[in-house]
Amino acid sequence: MQQEQEMYAVIFTSILNEDIGNAYTIMANRMVELAKQQPGFIAVNSARNNVGITVSYWEILAAIANWKKQEEHLMAQHEGKEKWYNYYSVKICKVVRMYASKQ
Amino acid sequence: MQQEQEMYAVIFTSILNEDIGNAYTIMANRMVELAKQQPGFIAVNSARNNVGITVSYWEILAAIANWKKQEEHLMAQHEGKEKWYNYYSVKICKVVRMYASKQ
Numbered sequence: 614m615q616q617e618q619e620m621y622a623v624i625f626t627s628i629l630n631e632d633i634g635n636a637y638t639i640m641a642n643r644m645v646e647l648a649k650q651q652p653g654f655i656a657v658n659s660a661r662n663n664v665g666i667t668v669s670y671w672e673i674l675a676a677i678a679n680w681k682k683q684e685e686h687l688m689a690q691h692e693g694k695e696k697w698y699n700y701y702s703v704k705i706c707k708v709v710r711m712y713a714s715k716q
Numbered sequence: 717m718q719q720e721q722e723m724y725a726v727i728f729t730s731i732l733n734e735d736i737g738n739a740y741t742i743m744a745n746r747m748v749e750l751a752k753q754q755p756g757f758i759a760v761n762s763a764r765n766n767v768g769i770t771v772s773y774w775e776i777l778a779a780i781a782n783w784k785k786q787e788e789h790l791m792a793q794h795e796g797k798e799k800w801y802n803y804y805s806v807k808i809c810k811v812v813r814m815y816a817s818k819q
Binding site: 621622624626658659660661662663664665666668674694698700701702703704705706707708709710711712713714 | 724725727729761762763764765766767768769771777797801803804805806807808809810811812813814815816817
């Protein structure tokens with residue numbers, strides 16, 4: 614698969630605090646559903662073992678900026694910092710090359 | 717944390733075939749250890765549930781190209797395509813902005 618248009622990736626890496634309740638999972642699932650509804654959203658993948666990695670893909674940088682300041686997402690970010698994340702990092706990236714197996 | 721120098725990320729996303737034996741885990745762990753020894757390597761994170769996501773970070777694009785063609789890694793890529801991966805994608809990215817919580 615060759616890349617045809619610009620694409621940006623947001624790599625969100627996190628380590629949860631201990632004793633995280635069910636509320637975290639509900640919030641995380643809700644944020645994925647909400648992200649999918651944003652303009653410029655392309656796709657999202659997520660996995661968690663010791664570390665959690667969520668990578669979302671976007672058409673333009675402005676779409677990422679808009680998602681960052683979306684109202685419900687802002688609340689989730691605040692709760693995440695206060696309650697859930699022992700550590701997190703956000704890396705905003707421009708995809709320069711991509712290839713994949715046949716699906 | 718502000719970004720001080722250029723950094724590149726390789727996002728490797730994969731879905732495994734069913735009935736994957738122990739050999740896959742041994743290979744995957746070995747590749748992480750081997751990646752860490754390559755020139756230009758910065759860091760790697762990995763998690764797998766339904767989908768597996770491994771993100772490795774590198775100082776320059778040439779380091780990624782060198783790692784891709786490292787001999788033992790080439791063998792692992794071949795075995796992966798033949799035996800282990802139902803699907804995989806590789807996205808090579810330039811990190812344009814990053815921030816993180818205090819550690």
